[in-house]
Amino acid sequence: MAEAMKQTVSSMLKGIERYNPDNLPTLEKYVEIQSRENAYDLEANLAVLKLYQFNPQSFNVNITCQILLKALTNFPHTDFILCKCLLNEKQLALESITQIMYLGDILEQCDFQLFWTIVSTKPELIQKITGFFDSIRKFVCHVVGITYQRIERSHLSELLGDVDDITLKHWVRKYGWHEDGNLVFIANQDENIKTKNINEKIDFESVGAIMASCR
Amino acid sequence: MYGNDDYDPNYEAGYDYNYDSEYTSRAGDATGDGEYGRQFYKMPDIVKKFLQYFHNAVNEGLIFELQNLYETSWPKLTEEYFEKRPWPEESEVATLVNNDPVFMILYKELYFRHIYARIQGGPSLEQRFNSFYNYCDLFNYILSAEKPVLLELPDLWLWELVDEFVYQFQSFAQYRARLQKKSPTELDTLNNNNKVWNVLCVLNVLHSLVDKSNIKQQLEVYANGGDPDSVAGDFGRHSLYKMLGYFSLVGLLRLHSLLGDYYQAIKVLENIEVHKKSQFAHVPACQISTSYYVGFAYMMMRRYADAIRTFSSILLYIQRTKQLFASKSYQHDQINKQTDQMYNLLAICLVLHPQCIDESIQQTLREKNCHEKMYKMQYGDLQEFESSFVYACPKFLSPFPPPVDSLPEDYSKEAIKHQTSVFMAEVQQQKMLPTIRSYLKLYTTLPLSKLALFMSQNQETSEDLLKEMRNLTIHLLCFKHKMKNIVWSKGPSGLEGKFQSGSELDFYIDNDMIHIADTKVAHRYGDFFIRKILKFEELNRKLHHLKI
Numbered sequence: 001m002a003e004a005m006k007q008t009v010s011s012m013l014k015g016i017e018r019y020n021p022d023n024l025p026t027l028e029k030y031v032e033i034q035s036r037e038n039a040y041d042l043e044a045n046l047a048v049l050k051l052y053q054f055n056p057q058s059f060n061v062n063i064t065c066q067i068l069l070k071a072l073t074n075f076p077h078t079d080f081i082l083c084k085c086l087l088n089e090k091q092l093a094l095e096s097i098t099q100i101m102y103l104g105d106i107l108e109q110c111d112f113q114l115f116w117t118i119v120s121t122k123p124e125l126i127q128k129i130t131g132f133f134d135s136i137r138k139f140v141c142h143v144v145g146i147t148y149q150r151i152e153r154s155h156l157s158e159l160l161g162d163v164d165d166i167t168l169k170h171w172v173r174k175y176g177w178h179e180d181g182n183l184v185f186i187a188n189q190d191e192n193i194k195t196k197n198i199n200e201k202i203d204f205e206s207v208g209a210i211m212a213s214c215r
Numbered sequence: 216m217y218g219n220d221d222y223d224p225n226y227e228a229g230y231d232y233n234y235d236s237e238y239t240s241r242a243g244d245a246t247g248d249g250e251y252g253r254q255f256y257k258m259p260d261i262v263k264k265f266l267q268y269f270h271n272a273v274n275e276g277l278i279f280e281l282q283n284l285y286e287t288s289w290p291k292l293t294e295e296y297f298e299k300r301p302w303p304e305e306s307e308v309a310t311l312v313n314n315d316p317v318f319m320i321l322y323k324e325l326y327f328r329h330i331y332a333r334i335q336g337g338p339s340l341e342q343r344f345n346s347f348y349n350y351c352d353l354f355n356y357i358l359s360a361e362k363p364v365l366l367e368l369p370d371l372w373l374w375e376l377v378d379e380f381v382y383q384f385q386s387f388a389q390y391r392a393r394l395q396k397k398s399p400t401e402l403d404t405l406n407n408n409n410k411v412w413n414v415l416c417v418l419n420v421l422h423s424l425v426d427k428s429n430i431k432q433q434l435e436v437y438a439n440g441g442d443p444d445s446v447a448g449d450f451g452r453h454s455l456y457k458m459l460g461y462f463s464l465v466g467l468l469r470l471h472s473l474l475g476d477y478y479q480a481i482k483v484l485e486n487i488e489v490h491k492k493s494q495f496a497h498v499p500a501c502q503i504s505t506s507y508y509v510g511f512a513y514m515m516m517r518r519y520a521d522a523i524r525t526f527s528s529i530l531l532y533i534q535r536t537k538q539l540f541a542s543k544s545y546q547h548d549q550i551n552k553q554t555d556q557m558y559n560l561l562a563i564c565l566v567l568h569p570q571c572i573d574e575s576i577q578q579t580l581r582e583k584n585c586h587e588k589m590y591k592m593q594y595g596d597l598q599e600f601e602s603s604f605v606y607a608c609p610k611f612l613s614p615f616p617p618p619v620d621s622l623p624e625d626y627s628k629e630a631i632k633h634q635t636s637v638f639m640a641e642v643q644q645q646k647m648l649p650t651i652r653s654y655l656k657l658y659t660t661l662p663l664s665k666l667a668l669f670m671s672q673n674q675e676t677s678e679d680l681l682k683e684m685r686n687l688t689i690h691l692l693c694f695k696h697k698m699k700n701i702v703w704s705k706g707p708s709g710l711e712g713k714f715q716s717g718s719e720l721d722f723y724i725d726n727d728m729i730h731i732a733d734t735k736v737a738h739r740y741g742d743f744f745i746r747k748i749l750k751f752e753e754l755n756r757k758l759h760h761l762k763i
Contacts, residue, residue: 016422019415046478053474054414054614076696076714078517081637085475085515088613089633108644110692146716147695149725155688189723189730193716195659196734198571202741210745213752 428460519568
């Protein structure tokens with residue numbers, strides 16, 4: 001359904017049509033569908049926030065929360081910042097939005113253990129978003145993937161939200177990592193991350209002219 | 216005269232009809248009472264002649280002559296006769312030019328622009344309204360014609376026209392949000408005229424100019440090496456429409472940025488390679504403005520490598536071509552200001568994302584005392600971050616006036632406060648990174664526990680150390696996350712790109728050992744030797760010429 005709507009919606013985002021408040025109900029419905037079906041369309045969601053910016057009386061806190069939570073699921077992309085910039089201070093002060101802002105802040109700082117603790121106390125906040133936890137785990141794996149060569153198994157499981165052994169194995173396999181005793185081997189990083197030396201290269205052509213003039 | 220973000224002369228003066236001054240009373244008198252006006256002031260003959268000649272040049276389409284009149288004569292006469300007063304009233308001018316409606320629209324555009332830029336106390340409410348209506352007339356004339364209108368104007372004029380249109384919207388929105396000094400009648404007038412300087416109206420104009428000219432299609436074909444004329448259509452082939460279309464894209468970039476919509480800001484420039492010369496990009500002020508807003512949007516999106524690339528490339532361009540526009544003083548002020556803002560933004564980006572940049576830009580950063588600021592920011596001085604940001608950011612605005620029943624306060628700063636807080640939240644999240652970076656720079660490998668010890672600064676109990684290790688690991692993950700960002704490499708959309716770590720220091724963790732990769736830049740000898748060689752040559756030549 002989300003796929004089918006993508007077409008309809010994309011025509012609503014062209015040119016000046018993007019600012020037509022009559023499109024708002026459709027676009028809001030599309031947000032709900034994204035939450036339900038674990039789909040994502042940043043551009044459409046930004047258009048909703050834009051319409052709220054232009055028509056403050058239509059502001060819907062429930063939809064806004066879903067948009068923000070969906071933006072969290074798209075970490076490490078900076079969609080969350082883009083959404084935040086379209087809101088205003090008053091809206092950010094609303095309780096449910098403050099809570100999501102806090103979650104975003106913790107995720108940005110990569111304090112994953114704290115994130116899982118907080119989220120477990122607020123199941124109602126995220127229940128509408130299908131696949132929310134796994135999306136966050138994807139982000140965790142992204143950060144682990146760029147940081148570690150080998151990581152302690154227990155630490156990895158903590159970062160993923162204290163997952164059980166089977167789940168851990170699932171994520172390890174999904175990313176092509178290997179278990180190695182109490183460590184997990186992520187990747188050989190020294191191929192990608194190595195000291196760069198920038199040396200000046202002067203070729204003959206570039207000194208030719210000056211040499212010629214010095215005779 | 217120009218869409219400068221910063222001049223907002225009526226900020227403190229607020230808005231009150233200064234009827235005691237000769238000029239504003241005349242300017243307020245828009246219906247025109249020639250006799251009354253002449254008592255104060257008679258139009259000099261040279262101005263009369265100029266206007267008639269100007270009118271003639273517009274009608275005949277003498278494009279080179281117009282360029283000269285617009286870029287040289289108008290500013291010169293302004294300086295000489297209208298330094299602190301408005302140009303002559305509409306009614307006085309109309310009689311000189313046989314009431315030519317098109318010329319009068321163009322004249323009034325310049326007339327109001329001059330009031331915005333030069334007249335103390337800024338434009339009155341009435342002048343703001345009239346300027347808006349004049350823009351409506353102009354765009355109606357251009358857009359509703361069945362065939363392309365026979366009007367040709369210099370590109371610089373077209374750019375300043377579009378830029379000024381957005382500037383006046385911005386100025387109005389700021390003015391509108393300052394409720395604290397408005398009388399009930401003024402508020403009534405404003406509330407009853409919500410269509411004037413409405414954001415949708417401004418967007419509509421810019422989008423219409425873009426659509427009418429088929430500029431998007433033209434740019435796409437051009438980017439693929441084709442002939443833009445093949446898709447330009449009847450209107451888009453005309454220079455007037457084509458350039459208005461292009462400048463409207465830049466106008467949209469600015470407008471979206473002012474509203475905090477960075478995604479649309481970058482997206483609207485699809486198929487434009489910002490740092491590349493093209494047949495469209497030859498107005499320096501336009502290119503500089505484009506890079507400023509693009510770079511800023513990238514910075515807000517945490518795409519520091521892209522922001523740094525955008526800023527350095529335009530700053531280099533400015534360095535090289537400075538003399539070219541130094542002669543035109545009114546452009547010069549604007550360009551200087553924006554250049555300065557970009558150096559500040561570049562400094563911020565380089566603190567957050569240290570990376571090698573061109574030596575001559577580095578040099579200017581030193582000259583502009585940006586190094587001291589950078590030093591403070593590196594040491595976590597949040598105040599410095601904030602003041603640099605506020606100085607260098609666009610003047611954000613909220614698209615709609617405060618609700619009718621709001622308390623009479625100043626709401627004009629809310630948008631800028633919000634964007635600042637978004638940016639400062641980002642800085643806060645990264646506040647440990649410079650410290651970690653400074654330690655890592657000293658090693659090629661470093662055990663986690665040892666770094667934790669450094670970070671904890673002489674706490675000795677093992678319990679604290681464990682906690683410190685835990686915190687450190689979080690900071691290190693954060694370091695990697697924040698330094699790995701989307702970087703554009705190719706393709707029509709500036710939004711696209713691949714995740715890269717472009718910063719000069721990188722590392723990975725192998726279980727409990729940090730392996731560090733730094734970037735080492737060897738000294739550059741080439742430049743040094745060339746300079747010495749030239750100096751030696753010069754000396755040698757002088758010696759040969761000596762006659763003893």
